Amino acid sequence: MKTLHALDRKHLPLVLFVSLLGTLAASLAQGQWPDYTQLAATLDQPLSRLRWIVGDISEVAFYKHELPALGLLLGACLAHVAHMYGYRWQGFAICYGSGLWPWVFTSSLLGLLLSHAFWGWTLASGTWQPTFVAFVSLPAAMVLLYGAGWRVTLSGALLGALLVTPASLLMVNYLCYPLQLPVVVGNVGGMALASLVAFMLCRRFPSWVRHSHKPVVREPVAAQPDYGVVWTLRRVLADFSEAPFFGNELASLGLLLGVFLAYMLAPAAPAYGSLLLLPMVAGQALASLVGVLFWRHQWQARGWYPTYIPIVSIVPAAVLAHGGSWQVVVGSAVFGALVAPPLAVAITQRLPAYMHGYIGNVLSMAVSTLGIVPLVGLLAGGAA
Structure with a gap:
């Protein structure tokens, strides 16, 4: 019995991966997705409410759709299995090589479900x-x-x-x-x-x-990174799944493939029906690229640096507020990449040891967004 229990626990991520794959296939078989406006207007229906809840998993990237959410979880599950078996193709070890992804995911999902149980009534406001x-x-x-x-x-x-x-x-x-x-x-x-x-x-x-x-935890097989071109591109990709504490290329790839599939099926479904998904993703990638290149010495010295911050705050907020012009995309990406990461580190260094450093990251998101989004609007308006 003990051996069987250990076997089940060992293969739980693989079972989850297969289950999610089946869920995704069933969703694809439906063929038609409601746009965001339809979804928000029918939250009293069980299927729409379920889609909203699953979409919350990809909300942090401003995508708000069940397909990128499922893609993120599929990629993360695969990355965890690869990490546990020490495969070279695992990419950056998920959850920073802690081996805690099942617990991280379980706690986050339970927190999400409890939030809807306690506060889901607020969606009846229509906003x-x-x-x-x-x-x-x-x-x-x-x-x-x-x-x-x-x-x-x-x-x-x-x-x-x-x-x-x-x-x-x-x-x-x-x-x-x-x-x-x-x-x-x-x-x-x-x-x-x-x-x-x-x-x-x-x-x-x-x-x-x-x-x-x-x-x-099985130690990664990868050698010391050279911080070259391949590492840079991998790091930019991994930044897309950093906000849920995954930080892995496979998870990010699932997220992006899912949101592009959602966009192809119904352009007005992801990104709150704004039709601004493409400039949003372009700005997010540019923000990470500029940050990784500019703060490369910090990555080398510290082993990790919060270059992901503009992806989930400044860039999408600026695009949704001011449109998808190149001035908005480039301005928000560059300003966010240069300002937000060092501000986050400065705040984190002043936190007591019993607090997780992510608090500095989210405070930096708030301050940077407040300062940069209006500035980008002024610059884009002047350029227009």
Whole structure:
């Protein structure tokens, strides 16, 4: 019985991969997808609500669609299996080589489902609501900081639903909407403030996050990176899945293939029906490329640097606010790549050790978006 249990647990990622592949195939067989407006207008229907929930998984990249969400999870599952078996084609080891991806995913997914259970009623207002925030914030950060185990996993999920989601809801509805600020400011601002409170609570009540075991991690086979052209392109690709703490090329490839497929099937479905997906993705890739090239010395010295930040904040917020002109795409990408990563590191270095450094990243997103998006609008307006 013990051997069978160990075998089932060992092959759980593969089972998940096959199940998700079947789900994707069934979705493709339907042939037609509603656009974003239709989806948002029919959230009282079970299928539309399910699509919204699954779409929350890709919300952090501003894609909001079930196909990129499923692609992200398929790629991540494959990357985890490759990491566990030490395959060379695994790319950058998922979840920073911690071996914690199953726990990270479980805690994030539970946090997302609990958020919808507690706060899904806010969608009845008819306006967009940040129901996705628990999937890419505190639950995963707690698992990576405190380790594996159901105590940590469930604590992270519950605190994410009880603290992060309502904090973001309050900031979006009572700050961003009235002042006409980019909603990403409220999303990440809520993540930061709620996570500060959560980590202080975990320090005060350490039994919440006490764990009893660590995962078995197989060390990557890859040699010391040369930080050349191939590494640069791989790093740019991996940045697309950095926000959910995956940071892996296979996960990012699944995300991008999924969103391009969604765009081909129904152009008005992903990216909130804006029809701006292509300039958005171009700006996101350019932001990462500029950041990786400009901050290469930081990557070499530190082993990791938050060049992903503009991908999930400044660039998509600027494109949605000011359109997909080349001035907006290039301006938001370059300014975001140069300003946001060092600001994040400066904030993170001032955090206490019992807090996860992602708080510095999301605070940088909020501050940088507030400063850069209006600037890009002025520059693009002047150029026009």
